[in-house]
Amino acid sequence: MPADAGAGGGGAATDPIERFDPLERAVHWTTAACFGILMATGAVLYIGQLEVLVGNRALVRTIHVYTGLLLAVPLLVGVLQRRGRLLRRDLGRLSRFGPGEARWLRPGVDRGAIPLGKFNPGQKLNAMFLGSAIFVMLATGSIMHWFMPFSDDVRTGATFVHDWWALGIWLSVTAHVYLATSDPVALRGMTRGVVTRAWARSKRPRWYAAITADPEAPEDQERLHS
Amino acid sequence: MRPPHEDPEGEAVVGDGDARRGAPVGRRLFLTLLGLGGAGVVFGRQVSDWMERVLGPITARDGTGLSSLLPVGRFRIYSVTGDLPSRSHAQYTLKVHGKVATPTSFSYADLRSMPPTTLHKDFQCVTGWRVHSVEWKGVRLADVLDRVGVTAEGKALRFTSFDGEYTESLTLEQARRSDVLVAYELEGDPLSGEHGGPVRLYVAPMYGYKSCKWLETIEVTDHVVPGYWEREGYDVDGWVGRSNGRDDSAT
Incomplete structure (x- = not known):
């Protein structure tokens, strides 16, 4: 039972420790699928050479628009669920920097010397950029699609933002996928939901200490708004 | 509103094993980006005109063609039909x-x-x-x-x-x-x-x-x-x- 395996301070280095529950993983992967479809269809709509190769512009655009409308749904449904407690707590964790974490981002710093919580600061920045991008892209994409009520300037501005944000999303997602696939244990945290005890202890010591010290507190209390 | 437990570095003084009580850097970034997106819609016309003037001459000299992927001074492709029609030089x-x-x-x-x-x-x-x-x-x-x-x-x-x-x-x-x-x-x-x-x-x-x-x-x-x-x-x-x-x- 991975869910219970985190409790207690001892245990073998390879013990599974739950990192993301099934709801979080479902939210992550459905959102990731939407992002993938949007990035692929967006690239076709944006890059002339791809467009000529693929054709079917109307179909590609329809897929892009409807997938875009669905993009925020998994996250919102997950957050609003009663079962979404861990997801909500992790969003709280992603939104705050712990001790030393601002320093962690600076070049030339010994990152190993800064004990991290559940997420590293890069993951937090990535999550916040992509999370906000969902809403920025939804808003600007809607202006581009239902353009009639908007002035030329607003349409041009929306297109401008949509284009530059898309470039940022490509960079951010590429970096995220590269880093995730270069750490197989961390990747398994999102595919199967579990990491090893050794990984948690060395890579995320403050998280590990918190979930093993006393399984009832402080991790299992809702203190998002404290 | 929240800062009693923050120092000027924006780092938390009180840590509870996780950063929940640390500085809301992520939240600020989230809101800043939403604001930036909104500002971009309002001022994007002027900014993109300016970028085109400044970056246009640079990207024009780029031999790799990579800079043509940047959203600066690009043609936007419109077609009134569902597909892009195509015809070869020989057929034309x-x-x-x-x-x-x-x-x-x-x-x-x-x-x-x-x-x-x-x-x-x-x-x-x-x-x-x-x-x-x-x-x-x-x-x-x-x-x-x-x-x-x-x-x-x-x-x-x-x-x-x-x-x-x-x-x-x-x-x-x-x-x-x-x-x-x-x-x-x-x-x-x-x-x-x-x-x-x-x-x-x-x-x-x-x-x-x-x-x-x-x-x-x-x-x-x-x-x-x-x-x-x-x-x-x-x-x-x-x-x-x-x-x-x-x-x-x-x-």
């Missing part, structure tokens, strides 16, 4: 008929063998975007008209696209201007499909919708027949800065 013909002495079909090679004209002009779309200093090469429409010989009844031109939908129009006087081309090159390369290739119309002093892409036929008519967008309310005389309620500077 331009048929000129109507009120003319000798109806003629020009092959791609025929057009290439006529004296070329090169123009460097801004391309302005009626929806707002503008690409600065674009190089177009082609044959003057006036030369094409001289080849076929417009009769006395000929007063205007009607263009159709091989996308099967799009049409455009010009008066004969507009068509004879020296900055109106039957274009086959863009920025030194053969005109590609998404830009209206292999051959399109290029009406330099007017908004982009006048420059019929995928040009297939030119019919000389005795009156102006409004084109595709003009039936949707766009001005038939689409001068840049003097039509469609816009005040863009001339191209």
Whole structure:
């Protein structure tokens, strides 16, 4: 039972420790699928050479628009669920920097010397950029699609933002996928939901200490708004 | 509101094993980005104009072509049909008929063998975007008209696209201007499909919708027949800065 395996301070280095529950993983992967479809269809709509190769512009655009409308749904449904407690707590964790974490981002710093919580600061920045991008892209994409009520300037501005944000999303997602696939244990945290005890202890010591010290507190209390 | 447990570095003094009580850096970033996106919508027009002026000359000299992926001074591809039509150079013909002495079909090679004209002009779309200093090469429409010989009844031109939908129009006087081309090159390369290739119309002093892409036929008519967008309310005389309620500077 991975869910219970985190409790207690001892245990073998390879013990599974739950990192993301099934709801979080479902939210992550459905959102990731939407992002993938949007990035692929967006690239076709944006890059002339791809467009000529693929054709079917109307179909590609329809897929892009409807997938875009669905993009925020998994996250919102997950957050609003009663079962979404861990997801909500992790969003709280992603939104705050712990001790030393601002320093962690600076070049030339010994990152190993800064004990991290559940997420590293890069993951937090990535999550916040992509999370906000969902809403920025939804808003600007809607202006581009239902353009009639908007002035030329607003349409041009929306297109401008949509284009530059898309470039940022490509960079951010590429970096995220590269880093995730270069750490197989961390990747398994999102595919199967579990990491090893050794990984948690060395890579995320403050998280590990918190979930093993006393399984009832402080991790299992809702203190998002404290 | 929250800062009793923050130090000036923005780092938490109280840690509870996780950063929940630390500085809300992520939340600030989230809200800042939403704000930036909103500001970008409001000021994007000015910012993108400025970037085009500053970055345009740099990206134009980039040999790798990678910078063409940046959203600076890009053409936006519109098509009124679901698909981008395509036709090879060998398949291509331009048929000129109507009120003319000798109806003629020009092959791609025929057009290439006529004296070329090169123009460097801004391309302005009626929806707002503008690409600065674009190089177009082609044959003057006036030369094409001289080849076929417009009769006395000929007063205007009607263009159709091989996308099967799009049409455009010009008066004969507009068509004879020296900055109106039957274009086959863009920025030194053969005109590609998404830009209206292999051959399109290029009406330099007017908004982009006048420059019929995928040009297939030119019919000389005795009156102006409004084109595709003009039936949707766009001005038939689409001068840049003097039509469609816009005040863009001339191209």
